[in-house]
Amino acid sequence: MCLCMTLAYQLAWQHALRGESENVQRQLGLYAQALAQRIDRYRTLPEVLSLDPELRSALHQALDQPLSPSQVDHLNRKLELANGVSQASTLTLIDLHGKALAASNWRDARSNVGEDYSFRPYVQQALAQGSGRFYGIGMTTGLAGYFLSRAIEDEHGRITGLVAIKILLHELESEWLQVPDTVLASDAHGVVFLASGDDWRYRLLQPLSAADEAELAATRQYANQPLRPLRYKVEEQLDHGGTLARLQEPALPGRTLWHTQLLPASRWQLHLLHNTDASRTTSRWAAAAAGGAWLALCLLWLFVRQRQRITRLRLRSRQELETVLHQHAQELRTAQDGILQAAQQAARTTDTGLSPSLEHLPQGVVIIDADLNLVAWNSRYVELFRYPAELMRVGHPIEDLLRHNARRGLLGSGPMEGAIQRRLQHLRSGKPHLHESAKGDGTVLEIRGNPLPGGGFVTSYADITSYKNAARELRSLADTLEKRIAERTRDLDAAKQEAERANRYKTRFVNAAVHDLLQPLNAARMYTSLLPGHLHDAAGRQVAHSIDQALASQDAILTSLLDIARMESGQLEVHVRDFALNALLEVVQNNFGMQAESEGLTLRCLPTHYVVHSDEALLRRILQNFVSNAIRYTRKGRIVVGCRRVGQQLRIEVHDQGPGIPESLQQEVFEEFRRLDEGHADDRGTGLGLAIVERLGRLLGHEIGLRSQLGKGSVFWVTVPLGDATALAPQPVPSHVQQPDTGPLHGACAWYVEDDPSTRAATCALLQRWGCQLPFAGGAPEALAEAAPGNAPQLVLLDVHLGAFYGPDVYTQLCERWGSAPPVILLTAERDATLRRQAAERGWGFLAKPVRPPALRALMSQTLVRGREGG
Template sequence: MHLPRPHRIFWTIAAIAGGMVLAMWGAEHYARHRALQEESDSVRRQLGLYAQALQQRVDRYRTLPQVLVLDAELRDAVSHPLSASEVQRLNHKLERANGASQSSTLTLIDRNGVALAASNWRDPRSNVGVDYSFRPYVQQALSQGKGHFYGIGLTTGVPGYFLSQAILDAHGEVQGIVVIKIALEELEREWLQMPDIVLASDAHGVVFLASRSEWRYRLLRPLGEQDRRQLQATRQYADQTLLPLRYRTLERTDDDGSIARIEDPAVDGRLLWQTLPLPESTWTLHLLHDTHAATIAGRWAAVAAAGAWLALSLLVLFVQQRRRVQAIRLRSRRELEAVLQQHARELRTAQDGIVQAAKQADTGLSRSLEHLPQGVVVIDADLRLVAWNSRYVELFRFPQELLRTGRPIEDLFRYNARRGLLGPGPIEESIQRRLRHLRSGRPHLRESEKGDGTVLEIRGNPLPDGGFVTSYADITSYKNAARELRSLADALEHRIAERTRDLDQARRDAENANRYKTRFVAAAVHDLLQPLNAARMFVSVLRGHLADDASRHVADNIEGALSAQDAILGSLLDISRMESGQMQPQVRDFRLAPLLEALLREFGILAGSRGLRLRGVRSSCTVRSDEALLRRILQNYLSNAIRYTHQGRILLGCRREGRHLRIEVHDQGPGIPESLQREIFEEFRRLNEGHGDDRGAGLGLAIVERIGRVLDHRIGLRSQLGRGSVFWVCVPLGDPAAIEHVPAPPPVSESQDDSPLRGCVCWCIDDDARACEAMRALLQRWACAVPVAGGPQDALAAARPGGAPQLVLMDVRMGTVYGPHLYARLCELWGKSPPMILVTAERDEALRREAAEQGWGFLAKPVRASALRALMSQTLLRHR
């Protein structure tokens, strides 16, 4: 059943419109969901960084109360009533300690909860004499030995995070409490620089930290009766009014996030809300991110889908029209061939029958040709008219008196030429060219466009016994449709080209943003390593002045925390260098056995301290790789294996795979789910089954993945839940004959009496005053003389001819001053070139090569005291 033409057009348009709406809806939904998922992943990574920054800010001051409770003067102060002069002396002592740590307030509290002394004693609203016994951090310290609490200060009105540590007597009884109050306003100011909204809430659902002031002290959920009583008892937020945060959850995301609309305080648009509970606390971090970009991406996807659907629909219509035209042509051709065959039979039976019948005809119209949709004209061997149909007359608008049987076809050509239908050029030449073609008897097919825009398809075929039949088909609608389709195709190609340019620009913008991020990370890590270096040297000096085991234990804890921080910053810097292409591997052939033996010795002690057995399988193979970077990969594998294995054994071994060697680390840990086996090679991805105090920062395997790409080494793992994991790296085998035999360096004497450092005159040049002070204290402990420890200007002012030191310790980047250039100027002033060691946070391989070429020592910050002592001794001995 065929529908009428208007109905077909209506349903075609309806199908195209409906399909376009569905395509737009599907593309918009998919693109917005995909964009939201990518933004959600980015927000969760950002939340992890915020959580790490908050934890590090608290950890920076966590050990200060532990150190202060060891102070003899503070321990004595809580054991007897204090006089006014003793209270004043304690106030000054806490004030000095507070000034050095840059914390908010230090307070000494007795066993009854009354503040004996405080670092803010000069403030009119001082803590001295105030009863804090109702505060949770006091009650926790009295019952558990230490405590923590966030709240608004009752005397100062300033919020902060309180850490408390109990002072115990010889019998383990609490005599007093040391409390440090940490101000977190600086963290909120850092959050303020971000476009997103960052919040921190407590166990009651109260927002106590916020990047925007109007969000602070808002309730994420209604308070229960028990929560109200607890807040009133502790006066955690003093008299601050807690307003509800009014919002509506619109939908949930796949990763436990949500899309919400905030009503009070009012925020325009829909926000992506992600949360992250902070480990070892009852706090929760929240990040609210604007989803406008995802909405725009969805709209662009809908527009693109609509354009694609329209293009596809027009293409289908074009193909259908083309098939319809071809079917009409085929039918017409068959009908015409049938007619021609019939005429040919008539001509064969009566050769002059057509001419005779034509002479007797009045008009020459042929009834057998009238049903054809094309215009048809038949001429004989003398090029005279024999037959034609009315469609032929309509197409060329011939007058009736012009058409008669026996008239030469040349007369019709001349009539059309006078009307300009034969095209440009000389008229006579055009007529003769057509007559010659008809006499040749060759078939032809061409198209011709008339002045009114009508396009004709002209098809001519010779008759068997002479003569010619020509058909004229009107293909104007087909040509118009083809032109429209070409115009649409050109428009689509133009839009695709514009979209390609936009994508190229977006790619270039992303590459520029990645370069800026890499530079920012390198600069930030460089600045963070400066104070960390000073802190590690101060701890080395402090350990030499501690006599009791408890104090050394605290110093060891501080050293461990600084080492962990050093490892995180070093990992971040390594990732930055690898992403920016600054890390150039030094590939060579070397024996694998010494590397494996060194790793087994290094990690065997750590594994034994945790009750694990580390075993290795010897290998005599030679491999081709960068020994330092390969060592880094295996160190990370072994470190993770020890961290996540609670009992059992760990195996380090090798397997041959053709021209490659696969180095494997087997553990008996909890195993890794298959869904996480790809994600753990990303930054800040870590499992929660590690030791409580050593779960890592989630950067080790990310560095392994990047080193593998730099070295073109395949890395991978296989794991089974409950049975353990195997991490491996595949290294090409090397040529044993190509190994260079380098003699081992002479051992450095560790004796204090014959140490080359005793009496050595050293200059320390660094633009960080704390680093200079720490370096001076450490060198003086080693019996070195340090007449100069300051910045570049101090060194230039102190330099005199003949006054060169025996050794120079110098930073590289000191503001606008470049260390090697400053060293050259100093050598000119001294008239001598003493040995130099570059002590820097720079990790540039080009700088290392320059130091090696010049014969300078090189030591990366933060500096380990043992490494500095060994390098100084070797440098002095070599120079002598």
């Protein structure tokens, strides 16, 4: 038994320890991900601020002369505004000599402004390599944090200073305190700088070398904080990872399971110390169970042996008993005959009517003969009806008992004789019956009667009062529940109506906010399109190109956010039909071929003859996002777009030769604002492309997926159903239109109705540059006042939201005053599919703000040419 207990203890200990190790490793992964996400939240802020012209100008000036107090105050407030309301970070602007010119904590008594940080590694790294990172205790504030720095360059590419952000990680330690385990984070020197307890912080996991001590002293990474050793003894290295150790200082009870994970983005290590008392308890119980099982087997064997011995004894004594039984058999038979004779005599002489065979029954029972006289009953029957003793005699008529009950009101409120005769007649008929009767004291009886074979009747009376009360309470409870369900249903209906009303309010608010956001962006795009014509040096044109790219990126972010909002609110319309896939792949090849070549890549879309069933525009959006991401994250090689048939489905795949995606991040890349760090430095995307792809796939019912291998590349794919090739109608061949030598916009007369002054000014300057004549440019009231018969333009550019006026209604009134209907192009920030469809049905042009100048020029030219051809 001891050997069995020892073996069970060891097996249970290993199994429990393996399970706890797996749990600890999963927890370590979650802690590492939380730490990385917290740092990633602030990672892009220094990069964005390094492009700020005010910061670049201030650092350039600081090279020659010190900044004035007003300039420093302005920079302090700018950094404070950039840092926002968060108290978990600090922004600092540092010059080329390591001196802090401005900081977001300038209001604090221990501000960073004016301090010398040239000895800090993150300053030296940024000035030498362009960026840096460092964890240490702040020399000014005394608070520990993680520093991220980014160099700031002038227009000639020279480094003039840097901007640094300090991220406080004490919130992570507060979260670690909520778990019973001990969580530690150590740096490359083995110094614990984050811990779930104060006693564990600034402990040494290993002795410091002389070089490490010199480096810590030079960088003052941990200031004057004493570094004490963490004393522990390793007892066992586990095969499945981890270590069993005993912690001596700080002390932990029992044996501790120690797991370590290296953080990939740095040389840090994350440690988790887990108490193994639960595994030890499980092992002890397993040993006790094994010992109990072994003891039970031994007792079972002893029991079998005892049974065999008793059986032999019984066989031996059976013969002796048979002799004794044979001798007493005659005497027993004689005694039994005497007992039976005495019982028969006693039955003939009794006249009480109480039957011993009926006394054990819980119901009241009465038996009458064919003449309706009493034969037998039990005590429960007398107790239920409280009959007097003189009525309960054998041979007494049952009619007297019924009459006694009638006088007490137990037969109802009708005529007494009629009620008695009905019951007597029913007994004479000999028909079985079952009914319920309520007594005056609230007792409810179930009365069941059945005829006897030789004549007579037996009736039982069961007290079912408790059952009826329970049924009554259940009915009352059911009624109460129905009322509550009805009330809850009304509350839910009211809440649903309130939610729908709030959603309508939100939609109107979003549309108005989008209109206000896109108006200045549209004006900025128009002005930037005019800049190249006014700039004559390459540097100025490069700045104008950079501004246009930044506005295009902002346009892409707003468009993506609006698309996500429309998909989640169900406002994005889907037009599914059968179409040839090859034409769509040719569009992708034409749109991205030149961009791939500019990045040193080769893009090839393999031709296909398949017909698919989907929304052509939305499917093109999915493939464009796949190809755009492939170009962004592929350094060299080629990108291939091809198709594979899988049953009745067609899988469109985009192959690239990029760095690949780790398996742990393959689901996260489809989340909003989730970007990898392997993209080109000047084009990392917005982090919304794959999130839109995932939602479009759900909207269309198409499966989206990827497979990737680190160092070899990734494959993104979408599965679409095959369509019917015979249902496609042949496309008409467009006739060649001879274009005039001069541009259609030159000399064209146009009216521009827009209520936003900045957008109107930018667009008017652009149209005049193209040679258009603008007799009128203004708001809706001015346009209605100006319109008159005979002064209709060749083209009308019209905004939809014009203050209190609605663009299509204004156009109708203008046509009535002109007496004609010139072509119209709607320029609007509202991305409503219904409005776009209505414009298409009426033959109107439609462009969504912010308007790209090439798109506006192309649509205006096409509209004027079509108008001239149609007379």
